[in-house]
Amino acid sequence: MTLGSSDNLLVGKNNASKTLNFFSPTGGRLEIKQNERVLVSRNIESGQQSIGYDEFPTGIYNVTISVTQGNSVSVFEVRQVVNTSQFDLAVKDWDYQVQLGYLDTDVSKLNLGVDISGDPVKSVEFEESSRYFGRASSTYRIEENLMVGTGVTGNNDDIQLQVATKLAVGDWGYGEVTLSHLNSGGYSQYASLKVSPFFASYSQNDFDVEESNLAHLLYGKQSTTEWSLG
Structure with a gap:
């Protein structure tokens, strides 16, 4: 018999419980890339952003996050993504x-x-x-x-x-x-x-x-x- 927290009871949903979080001071076009491969591309509003790991491929790699509005770049960050079964919790969880x-x-x-x-x-x-x-x-x-x-x-x-x-x-x-x-x-x-x-x-x-x-x-x-x- 096994009892566990709610995360342990998730079946096939662990990636959705993990998110990549960042703040964008403006709205605009969001792009998240792994090298030159575009993983996420969509329009966003200004404010706190959370992208579920179910939108990312499995593995350990770096991504670039950019938010542009016309010729203006309001966000440009490099983040590490650890999206493997060994790391099946959200950060600080x-x-x-x-x-x-x-x-x-x-x-x-x-x-x-x-x-x-x-x-x-x-x-x-x-x-x-x-x-x-x-x-x-x-x-x-x-x-x-x-x-x-x-x-x-x-x-x-x-x-x-x-x-x-x-x-x-x-x-x-x-x-x-x-x-x-x-x-x-x-x-x-x-x-x-x-x-x-x-x-x-x-x-x-x-x-x-x-x-x-x-x-x-x-x-x-x-x-x-x-x-x-x-």
């Missing part, structure tokens, strides 16, 4: 989700030594109730190109705290970092960087399955470190 669920992940068979009778122990033992979990998370878009988030996930055995940030740089770079810490002492971290046309990512999970069945259910049977380049 926040979102939240609350989840209750059941983790049906298979419990991995492990070689954990021997028990007090000398018999081999091949799996992590925990109560079925440990599969039930709760999660609460929140995200805030600070600027057009910057988002931050935090979350907490827990069951009857352990609690995981998480923080994350996403940053877009110009129309050529994008980075993301997620850090998680388990109350039992384990942690996970993920970082990715895209500098067009190259991409790199790094992830690490470090935990003890005997100390945290939550980590076992979320990440698998053992600690891992992975690199990816492309």
Whole structure:
């Protein structure tokens, strides 16, 4: 079961909830261009203007905003547009989700030594109730190109705290970092960087399955470190 703010309940409408805002001291002809490509062209009245992101193509790029009246230019600005699924909130807006669920992940068979009778122990033992979990998370878009988030996930055995940030740089770079810490002492971290046309990512999970069945259910049977380049 998932509960969320109204933005989370939008289906196919996220782009319409985001807007490019600017003020025009005069009426006239508005043009918004990506390089030489005209994205928006229409007559406007003077005052505050809001252009929905559903009028823009997806991607991260710069646009020029101009308002002309005859030979007079009343507005000329260069703005960055970050119109991707990773940045699905309006600037200065926040979102939240609350989840209750059941983790049906298979419990991995492990070689954990021997028990007090000398018999081999091949799996992590925990109560079925440990599969039930709760999660609460929140995200805030600070600027057009910057988002931050935090979350907490827990069951009857352990609690995981998480923080994350996403940053877009110009129309050529994008980075993301997620850090998680388990109350039992384990942690996970993920970082990715895209500098067009190259991409790199790094992830690490470090935990003890005997100390945290939550980590076992979320990440698998053992600690891992992975690199990816492309």
